[in-house]
Amino acid sequence: xxxxxxxxxxxxxxxxxxxxxxxxxxxxxxxxxxxxxxxxxxxxxxxxxxxxxxxxxxxxxxxxxxxxxxxxxxxxxxxxxxxxxxxxxxxxxxxxxxxxxxxxxxxxxxxxxxxxxxxxxxxxxxxxxxxxxxxxxxxxxxxxxxxxxxxxxxxxxxxxxxxxxxxxxxxxxxxxxxxxxxxxxxxxxxxxxxxxxxxxxxxxxxxxxxxxxxxxxxxxxxxxxxxxxxxxxxxxxxxxxxxxxxxxxxxxxxxxxxxxxxxxxxxxxxxxxxxxxxxxxxxxxxxxxxxxxxxxxxxxxx
Numbered sequence: 505x506x507x508x509x510x511x512x513x514x515x516x517x518x519x520x521x522x523x524x525x526x527x528x529x530x531x532x533x534x535x536x537x538x539x540x541x542x543x544x545x546x547x548x549x550x551x552x553x554x555x556x557x558x559x560x561x562x563x564x565x566x567x568x569x570x571x572x573x574x575x576x577x578x579x580x581x582x583x584x585x586x587x588x589x590x591x592x593x594x595x596x597x598x599x600x601x602x603x604x605x606x607x608x609x610x611x612x613x614x615x616x617x618x619x620x621x622x623x624x625x626x627x628x629x630x631x632x633x634x635x636x637x638x639x640x641x642x643x644x645x646x647x648x649x650x651x652x653x654x655x656x657x658x659x660x661x662x663x664x665x666x667x668x669x670x671x672x673x674x675x676x677x678x679x680x681x682x683x684x685x686x687x688x689x690x691x692x693x694x695x696x697x698x699x700x701x702x703x704x705x706x707x708x709x710x711x712x713x714x715x716x717x718x719x720x721x722x723x724x725x726x727x728x729x730x731x732x733x734x735x736x737x738x739x740x741x742x743x744x745x746x747x748x749x750x751x752x753x754x755x756x757x758x759x760x761x762x763x764x765x766x767x768x769x770x771x772x773x774x775x776x777x778x779x780x781x782x783x784x785x786x787x788x789x790x791x792x793x794x795x796x797x798x799x800x801x802x803x804x805x806x
Contacts, residue, residue, distance in 0.1 A: 508738045509738065509739065511734075511738060512734070512735045512737070512738025512739040513735070513739065513747075515731045515732070515734040515735035515738070516731075516732070516735035516739060516744060516747035516750075517747065517750065518728070518731045519728045519729075519731035519732040519735055519747075520728075520732075520747050520748060520749075520750040520751040521750055521751070521754060522727065522728040522731070523728050523751040524750055524751035524752065524753065524754025524755050524758075525754055525755075525758070526724065526755075527597045527602050527605070527755060527758055527759075527763075528758070529717070529720070529724055530594055530597040530598065531597060531763075532717055533707075533714070533717055533718075534598060535707065535714070536707040536714065536718070537700070537707075538591060538594040538595040538598055539591065539696060539700075540696070540697070540700045540706065540707055541594050541718070541721065542587065542590055542591045542594060542693070542696075543692075543693040543694075543696040543697045543700070544693075544697070544708065544718040544719075544721050545590060545594075545721040545722070545724075545725055546587070546686050546689050546690055546692075546693035547690060547693050547694065547697065548718070548719055548720075548721045548722030548725075549682070549683075549686040549721070549722045549725045549726060550683070550686045550687055550690050550722075551722060552722035552723055552726055553679070553682065553683040553686060553687075553722070553726060554683070556679060556683075556726055556730065557679060557680060557683050560677075560679055562677055562679055562680040562683075565676060565677050565680035565681075566680045566683055566684060569676060569680060569681065569684045570684060575674060575676070576684075576688075578670055578673075578674055579674070579676075579681060579684050579685055579688060580688055581670060582667050582670050582671055582674075582681070582685055583684075583685035583686070583688045583689050584689075585663050585664075585666055585667040585670075586663075586664075586667050586682075586685060587689055588659070588663050589659075589660060589663040589664050589667065592656060592659045592660055592663070593605055593660060595656075596656045596660075600763070600765060601656050601765075602755060602758055602759035602763055602765055603755075603756060603759035603760070603765045603767070603771065604654060604656040604657050604660075605656065605657070605660060605752075605755055606752040606753075606755040606756040606759060607646075607654060607657040607752075607774065607775070607778065608656060608657035608658070608659070608660030608661045608664075608752075609660065609661070609664075609751055609752040609755070610749070610752045610756075610775075610778050610779075610782065611639055611643070611657060611658070611661040611778060612660070612661045612664055612665060613748060613782065613785065614635055614636055614639040614778075614781060614782070614785065615661045615662055615664075615665035616665050616668060616669075617632055617635070617636060617785070618636055618665075619665050619666065619669050620669075623669060624669075629788065631784050631785070631787070631788035632784075632785060632788055634781075634784050635781040635782070635784040635785040635788070636781070637781075638777045638778070638780055638781035638784065639777070639778055639781045641777050642773070642774040642775070642776075642777030642778045642781070643657070643658070643774065645770065645773050645774055645777065646770055646771065646773075646774040649768075649770035649773075654774075677733075678729060678732075678733050679726075679729065679730065679733065682726070682729060732744075735747070746786065749782065756775075
């Protein structure tokens with residue numbers, strides 16, 4: 505058990521640490537349009553995904569997903585959601601909004617709580633209601649200060665929230681489902697690349713460094729997902745939830761310390777409220793976990 509926890513923790517740090525530092529990768533491609541990067545991300549994810557699915561012996565799950573119309577329709581919807589999430593994320597990195605992406609992924613766990621209440625019939629206890637209220641207050645505070653909603657943050661949080669909600673209901677293996685999602689979007693991605701490459705304007709092939717970076721979009725997408733799956737297999741969900749905050753924390757530090765994005769008073773108020781909300785949410789999760797553990801011990805002893 506101790507070995508499994510240690511290995512799971514290493515995988516969790518690798519996955520969320522990698523996701524938190526991903527802006528570094530996209531910052532290396534400022535000369536490539538976000539839509540072209542997205543198209544390469546989809547195509548190379550299909551190519552590398554096929555290899556990973558083979559190694560994981562998951563072709564059975566892929567075939568069953570493609571054969572079932574309802575599953576395929578649901579995966580088409582999740583493909584649209586994750587493609588939107590990826591495009592907005594890449595656009596934000598290219599347009600000096602790294603801090604907005606960090607805020608979006610800080611908000612995401614609280615959006616998941618809200619979606620669970622609205623669509624899964626989950627009840628919000630008082631601490632979680634307070635956490636959601638604080639998140640709404642933080643987002644509203646920033647909107648009032650800058651004169652508009654933080655659309656990048658909200659799009660990332662809600663697109664990934666709905667993506668997770670639908671994927672949870674499907675209950676498919678993560679790698680197989682992602683492969684089918686990218687496979688469904690691949691024809692559009694190939695058409696987009698054809699359009700970018702007409703008259704020789706595409707970035708791929710322009711120089712070896714850019715071409716290599718675009719090929720690496722596949723592993724950049726798939727490797728942290730595989731590490732996350734290994735972590736989730738070995739660790740309790742609550743523990744994985746705590747590791748989740750590593751990603752946006754590293755992204756926030758990159759934005760403030762490396763990319764010199766302004767951390768104004770309005771941003772400080774918003775992040776302060778969001779961090780407080782996450783502290784309340786995390787404390788409640790720990791109490792719930794401990795209560796369930798005591799109940800299980802009592803049931804085993806009786």
